Amino acid sequence: DAGITQSPRHKVTETGTPVTLRCHQTENHRYMYWYRQDPGHGLRLIHYSYGVKDTDKGEVSDGYSVSRSKTEDFLLTLESATSSQTSVYFCAISLSGLAGVISYEQYFGPGTRLTVT
Amino acid sequence: GQQVMQIPQYQHVQEGEDFTTYCNSSTTLSNIQWYKQRPGGHPVFLIQLVKSGEVKKQKRLTFQFGEAKKNSSLHITATQTTDVGTYFCAGPLYNQGGKLIFGQGTELSVKP
Numbered sequence: 001d002a003g004i005t006q007s008p009r010h011k012v013t014e015t016g017t018p019v020t021l022r023c024h025q026t027e028n029h030r031y032m033y034w035y036r037q038d039p040g041h042g043l044r045l046i047h048y049s050y051g052v053k054d055t056d057k058g059e060v061s062d063g064y065s066v067s068r069s070k071t072e073d074f075l076l077t078l079e080s081a082t083s084s085q086t087s088v089y090f091c092a093i094s095l096s097g098l099a100g101v102i103s104y105e106q107y108f109g110p111g112t113r114l115t116v117t
Numbered sequence: 118g119q120q121v122m123q124i125p126q127y128q129h130v131q132e133g134e135d136f137t138t139y140c141n142s143s144t145t146l147s148n149i150q151w152y153k154q155r156p157g158g159h160p161v162f163l164i165q166l167v168k169s170g171e172v173k174k175q176k177r178l179t180f181q182f183g184e185a186k187k188n189s190s191l192h193i194t195a196t197q198t199t200d201v202g203t204y205f206c207a208g209p210l211y212n213q214g215g216k217l218i219f220g221q222g223t224e225l226s227v228k229p
Binding site for chain 2: 031033040045048050058090092107108109
């Protein structure tokens with residue numbers, strides 16, 4: 001499982017509150033990703049990171065921000081949670097090859113189930 | 118924008134029957150990957166195909182990459198209850214590093 005953990009695993013929060021989800025990896029992988037999974041939509045990329053302090057938006061980034069101050073931690077923040085952000089959130093890493101070559105295969109954490117009431 | 122479509126969305130089979138899911142991309146892909154997600158679990162990488170026309174097998178699973186590198190299929194022979202889950206294909210977003218675009222997935226249920 002590439003040593004990926006996510007916390008919390010379950011969270012229920014109220015509309016308008018800030019929420020931070022944490023992804024932690026133990027193997028110094030450069031590339032990390034946050035996805036959300038909703039029925040009928042598969043996995044959709046929220047944000048990704050290609051190094052410490054290097055992040056970029058995915059296809060569904062509105063309402064989300066990320067930070068990566070250490071290689072091992074990638075944080076996803078919902079500044080003001082809405083009911084439309086009720087979802088399962090997965091963190092993933094890519095196995096980086098030699099000379100910066102990206103290996104496209106991704107390995108996922110166990111997920112965080114977030115409910116916004 | 119770039120799209121990856123998967124069909125069917127759901128498939129219900131009797132144990133022992135075969136199963137196939139198809140993946141179609143709106144653009145040519147440099148590679149395609151397949152993942153499996155068990156109910157309540159997380160996606161797990163199965164395989165990556167890179168070459169045009171490539172066929173790879175993993176026990177009862179056969180993966181194909183089309184000649185034009187725009188489509189792919191996963192075929193399971195003689196399904197078992199352990200095959201239950203959702204199968205996703207994914208391809209790299211053009212010129213965007215390691216980012217992937219996923220199909221919507223095919224949910225397979227197997228009746229014993």
